Amino acid sequence: MKTKQILLTVGISAVTAFGVMFGYTKFMQRNNYAGQPAGIPSNYKLAGFFDNNTPPGTTDFTQPAQAALPTVVHIKTKTNAKQVSNNLPKTQKSPFSDFFNDDIFEQFFGGRGNTYIPEQKASGSGVIISDDGYIVTNNHVVENADEVTVTLNNKKSYSAKVVGRDPAYDLAVIKIDATGLPFLLYGNSDDVKIGQWVLAIGYPLNLETTVTAGIVSAKARSIGINKSTKTSSAVESFIQTDAAVNMGNSGGALINTNGQLIGINSAIASPTGYYSGYSYAIPVNIVKKVVDDMIKYGTVQRAYLGVTYASDGISDEEKKANGIKEGNGVFVTGISKGGAAEAAGIKKGDFITKVNGTAVASSAEMVEQVTRYKPSDKVSITYERDGKEYTTNVTLKNSAGTFDIVKEDNGVVAKLGADLVNLDSKKAKEYGIPGGVIVKKINEGALNDQTRMRDGFIIIKVNDTDVKNVDDLKKIVGADKSIIISGFYPGSDGIFDYPITLE
Structure with a gap:
């Protein structure tokens, strides 16, 4: 039982x-x-x-790292000791500004002597992009350098020359005299996805080649760092990652797991100056265009749409004050007279939503798309107006408002640091002069550092020789290091002289 x-x-x-x-x-x-x-x-x-x-x-980074390591170089720079004029910066008034115009005061009394700046040394990284020695890096790595030395991964060192540089993109191209070099293949930054693995390679903190890994945490990020360099029309559309990047990584490679270059490491977000969680790389699709222009023309062929636009993240109060409506895309706050957008019929109040069929939801995305083209290129712009969608073809222009290719200036305009345009013949006749050059915008360079010149100044002479156009200016300025620029401000009496020493 x-x-x-x-x-x-x-x-x-x-x-x-x-x-x-x-x-x-x-x-x-x-x-x-x-x-x-x-x-x-x-x-x-x-x-x-x-x-x-x-x-x-299992994720394995050994193969892409091994492929890229020989192509990333260590860049060391030296800037010779020099004396710098102590003229007041343009943003600071002289103690006599209540009695004298600051420009007149400096004309008669000059600056306050010179400051001695000792020899400076710095280092960064670069990426070999051709077997005959072309290397891409950041502008801020080689800017103002008197000597540039490149050390390869195999410890061989070469003297390098600067082919071209542009602070608006924070990119530069240098070249060493070598052949048969390993070089990194371009990827496609448009294909980069948020969350994908990436590797950052460079020479941080003066260490030997260092590889760090992370993921893409954002795209088309603008952090305002290029604008802080006083450059005109800065281009910022960074790939944001959490791969550890430190001082010295600037100019180094950001690669995908296929070992392809997808960006040039440029900046970090940090209150201390050292890596604190985020780093920023310039997308390779921008890099390719800038590099090609520098090698072919010696300077970047920058195209402009001819619009002003609302900054991303603008507050509700600012939107209300400026009459900015809610909508998709980039809100156009103004149209440049004679610009490409005006000719195509785009108006203030439109929302630009696509460039050549690519959706743009932020100003950084729009600028990234437009900056891939050169003056005279045609692009389609899709925009919304009063709830309706329109598409128009726009022929892009250069900063001077023409379709011309900008010629290499042997560094003259770059050293002066300004956007220069020819004075219109009608205006010249109105002023009673044969011609001139308008200083449209002062950026980073000698005009900003050594004078109190303001935007809108019209140059009519250099070293007492008539200047009728930008080409005249380049010829005269390129012939002498010590020059005196003479001209006037529209609506003001008198001629102003600005002495400058070009390095």
């Missing part, structure tokens, strides 16, 4: 256990979010780590 009871108890327990396991399995099958739950429409997807319960393979 007892034996039968025991067998019965065991049987009931087995059946019960089997039933519980069967029910639990069915329950888990219905609620396993890695797949598609029952009762949910097929077009509705829930996030899961794995598809079909298959874990991902």
Whole structure:
């Protein structure tokens, strides 16, 4: 009897256990979010780590790192000791400004002597992009350098020359006299996805080649760092990553797991100056265009759409004050007279939503797309106006408002640091002069550092020789290091002289 009871108890327990396991399995099958739950429409997807319960393979960075390491170089620079004029910066008034115009005061009394700046040394990184020695790096790595030395991964060192540089992009091209070099292949930064693995390679903190890994945490990020260099029309559309980048990484490579270049490391977000969690790289699709221009023309062929636009992240109060409506895309706050957009019929109040069919939701994205083209290129611009969508073809122009290719200036305009345009013949006749050059905007350079010249100044002479156009200016300025620029401000009396020493 007892034996039968025991067998019965065991049987009931087995059946019960089997039933519980069967029910639990069915329950888990219905609620396993890695797949598609029952009762949910097929077009509705829930996030899961794995598809079909298959874990991902192990991530291995050794192959892309080994492919890229020989192509990333150490750049060391030396800036010779020099004396700098102590003229007041344009933003600071002289103590006599209540009695004298500051420009007149400096004309008669000059500056306050010179400051001695000792020899300076710095280092950064660069990426070999051709087997005959062309290297891309950041502008701020080689800017003002009197000597540039490149050390390869195999410890060989070369003297380098600067082919071209542009602070608006914070990019520069240098060249060493070598052949048969390993070089990094370009990837496509448009294909970069948020969350994908990337590697940063460079020479941080004067260490040997260093590789760090992270993921892409954002795209088309603008952080205002290029604008802080006083450059005109800065281009910022960074790839943001959490790969560790420190001082010395500037100009180094950001690569994908296929070993392709997708960006040039340029900046970090840090209250201390050292890596604090985020780093920023210039997308390779911008790099390619800038590098090609510098090698072919000696300077970047920058195209302009001819619009002003609302900054991203503008507050509700600012929107209300400026009459900015809610909408998709980039809100146009103004149109440049004679610019490309005006000729194409784009107006203040439009929302630009696409450039050549590529959606742009921020000003950084729009600028990134436009900056890939050169003056005279045609692009399609899609915009919204009063709830309707329109598409128009726009022929882009240069900063002077023409379709011309900008010629290499042997560094003259770059050293002066200004956007220069020819004075219109009608205006010249109105002023009673044969011609002149308008200082449209003063950026970083000699005019900003050594004078109190303001935007809008019209240059009519250099070293007492007439200047009728920008070409005249380049010829005269390029012939002498010590010059005196003479001209006037529209609406003001008198001629102003600005002495400058070009390094």
